[in-house]
Amino acid sequence: MGPIVANIASPFRSVESAIALHYAAHDVAPATEFADFHVAVDPVGGLRRWIRPQAFFRFDANPPFNPLAAGQAFPLLEWGLNWCVSAHCHQYLIVHAAVIERGGRALILPAPPGSGKSTLCAALVARGWRLLSDELAMIDAHTREIVPLPRPISLKNASISVMSGFWPEGPMSPVVHDTLKGSVAHVRPPASSVERASERAAPGWIVLPVFRAGESPTLTRLPRSAGFMRLVESAFSYSVLGRLGFDILADVVAASGCHEFTYGGQLDEAVRMFDALAGDR
C-alpha cells in the first residue's frame, strides 16, 4: 500500500474476505520480502473462544490495544494499520486528514471526527478525484509532496447510507455495528488510485470541513495562519520532528489556498464547488 509493505496474518475469514475485497488492486509482495510492519489479527483464547469471541491486533507479536468483538476484526486491522503508520513513519510528517488529488495538486481535509471528512472524501473520489488517503496525509520531509497511501475509506453511521445512495456502485464492505465509533463500513479504493500510488502530489488546498445538518454548502477563504494551526493540531508527528515539523507545515500552507467548507450533506453541490475550486488555480 503506497510506500508501505505490511505483513498481515489472521485466521478470521472476515478479515480474509475484506482484504480480498478492499486490497484487490494492491500489489502482493512475496512473503520473503522485507515488510515495514508485521501485524496480525488473532482470536482471544480461553473462554473468549466460545463466549462473546474477541479479536486483538498484534504488532510484532505484541497487542498494543485492548481486544474488540470478533465481528470487528477487519475494522480493527484498519485502525491498527493507521496506528502503525502514524506512530512509526517519522520520515514523513503525518497529518490526520483525508487527501485527494486533481490536476497534480492535493486537497487536504484535516478534521476531527464528525466533521464529514470521510463522507466528503468518498463523494469526491466517487466523482473522479484521485484518492491519496482517507485518514493519513503523509508529507515527504524533503520535497513537501504528499505521498499516496490509498486504502479503504472508512464511513461511519449516517454517512454509510448517504454514500450507498450517492455512489451505489462503490464496493462497500458489510456494515459492522457497535464499534467504538458506532457503525462502520469501508469503501474499496478505486483501482485507478491504487495503480497511481507512486505518483505524489504537490500541496494545493487545505480545506477544513464542518458538517452542520441542513446548512447550505459554503466555501470561505481562511487566513493561512488558521489553516496552519489546524494542521498543527491534526499532525501526529509534529512534536517528534520539532522545528523541521514547523518548516514542513509552513511550506505546505504557503503553497496552498486555505478554506473552511461548511455543509449539511448536499454532496452534489459540494462536488460542484470543489471542482470549481480545482479549476480556479
Added chain:
Amino acid sequence: MRPGRTSLMDSWRAVAPHALVWRQWDDDVVLYNDATGSTHQLGPLGGEVMLCLLRHPAGIDVAALARDMNAIIEIPDELQLAAEIQRALDDLVELQLAERFSA
C-alpha cells in the same frame, strides 16, 4: 523579568531568539519556539511586536517600539498605540516569548 506593572521606560527583548522560527502571512504570524516546543498564532499587533523585538535583539523600550511600529500600523493616537503594545507585550510574556529587563 521583574514583577510588577510595566511602564514606558521598561526595556523588552525576545526570550531565546535563536530558538524561534516564524512565518508571516497577511497580517498574522505563526511562530515555533524550539526551547519550549510550543507553536503560537499571533494576531496582527502581537505579531508585529514580536517581529520588532526580533529586529532589536539588544532590547527596546515601548516608546521606541511605538515609533518603530508607527511606520507599519497607522494609529493616530500615539498613547493608544503604546497601551496596545504594552498589552501585547504582556501577552508575549505569558507565552514565554518576551521578557522585561533592566538596560
